[in-house]
Amino acid sequence: MQIGEAARRTGVSAKMIRHYEAIGLIPGADRRESNYRDYGHHDVHRLGFIRRARDLGFSIEEIRDLLHLWGDTQRSSADVKALAQAHIDDLDQKIGLLGEMRDTLSRLTDACDGDHRPDCPIIESLAGDGPHGRF
Amino acid sequence: MQIGEAARRTGVSAKMIRHYEAIGLIPGADRRESNYRDYGHHDVHRLGFIRRARDLGFSIEEIRDLLHLWGDTQRSSADVKALAQAHIDDLDQKIGLLGEMRDTLSRLTDACDGDHRPDCPIIESLAGDGPHGRF
DNA sequence: CCTGCACCTTCCCATGATGGTAAGGTCAAG
DNA sequence: CTTGACCTTACCATCATGGGAAGGTGCAGG
Numbered sequence: 001m002q003i004g005e006a007a008r009r010t011g012v013s014a015k016m017i018r019h020y021e022a023i024g025l026i027p028g029a030d031r032r033e034s035n036y037r038d039y040g041h042h043d044v045h046r047l048g049f050i051r052r053a054r055d056l057g058f059s060i061e062e063i064r065d066l067l068h069l070w071g072d073t074q075r076s077s078a079d080v081k082a083l084a085q086a087h088i089d090d091l092d093q094k095i096g097l098l099g100e101m102r103d104t105l106s107r108l109t110d111a112c113d114g115d116h117r118p119d120c121p122i123i124e125s126l127a128g129d130g131p132h133g134r135f
Numbered sequence: 136m137q138i139g140e141a142a143r144r145t146g147v148s149a150k151m152i153r154h155y156e157a158i159g160l161i162p163g164a165d166r167r168e169s170n171y172r173d174y175g176h177h178d179v180h181r182l183g184f185i186r187r188a189r190d191l192g193f194s195i196e197e198i199r200d201l202l203h204l205w206g207d208t209q210r211s212s213a214d215v216k217a218l219a220q221a222h223i224d225d226l227d228q229k230i231g232l233l234g235e236m237r238d239t240l241s242r243l244t245d246a247c248d249g250d251h252r253p254d255c256p257i258i259e260s261l262a263g264d265g266p267h268g269r270f
Numbered sequence: 271c272c273t274g275c276a277c278c279t280t281c282c283c284a285t286g287a288t289g290g291t292a293a294g295g296t297c298a299a300g
Numbered sequence: 301c302t303t304g305a306c307c308t309t310a311c312c313a314t315c316a317t318g319g320g321a322a323g324g325t326g327c328a329g330g
Binding site for chain 4 (some may be wrong): 169172
């Protein structure tokens with residue numbers, strides 16, 4: 001099948017399929033006489049794997065490792081679990097950071113009247129002249 | 136003061152100060168005869184505002200708006216609050232997405248023995264041959 | 271046969287926020 | 301006069317993705 005069909009089936013855009021090939025995440029596709037890329041069910045399977053990993057927030061390099069682990073029948077499940085756990089830790093850290101931002105901002109908006117008057121603790125905090133130190 | 140000193144005082148790198156100037160987030164700094172940029176306490180105040188807004192996750196364009204609101208004595212606190220609330224909503228959405236990833240991945244790692252054997256629900260799920268549908 | 275249309279190809283550019291580095295100018299202290 | 305710390309501009313890189321141009325392929329209909 002052509003790249004567009006593979007894209008439709010996997011949810012990975014044709015643009016990204018070409019990109020993944022360029023960076024060596026997937027092998028160069030077979031070519032027809034027309035020079036069009038030609039994909040089979042094996043390729044679609046691999047692309048599906050990649051998309052699901054992307055959906056879970058794995059980076060390209062992590063996916064590269066996951067693909068190796070997928071193809072390695074000798075590897076232990078502990079290897080996979082370690083990679084996944086590292087990613088969970090990344091996610092937790094990001095979530096924590098965003099949560100701190102959210103909470104700080106929530107406190108400020110709660111303190112802001114939100115009426116027609118100009119006085120606003122949000123702006124005052126950003127300006128550094130809030131009474132509460134850093135925020 | 137020179138850009139390095141302004142950077143030290145505000146926690147905004149010299150690189151980023153020049154960048155903010157280039158994209159018009161801050162006005163072009165005064166120059167000495169040496170062509171070195173020269174900053175005063177007003178500039179430092181503005182950069183501090185920007186850094187605090189960045190620390191709360193506001194984008195450059197949102198900060199542009201916040202700076203206008205800061206300088207506008209006529210604006211209502213409702214205007215500021217609305218912008219902040221929109222950003223809180225953004226943060227909540229991101230946190231939700233990351234949380235979903237985290238939870239899905241947690242379920243998979245919990246189901247993975249993590250021992251020397253190769254069988255691994257994480258890889259199987261990514262490969263699309265898990266028994267639970269999408270993940 | 272020609273035309274149109276849908277699809278493909280490669281190549282270059284853009285995003286957002288930030289960092290790195292190179293080549294060179296300025297300035298004060300030794 | 302040299303050294304070192306600082307500054308200047310300019311270009312390139314990141315990460316994952318999309319946009320668009322310029323041109324080739326292939327099929328269906330007039």
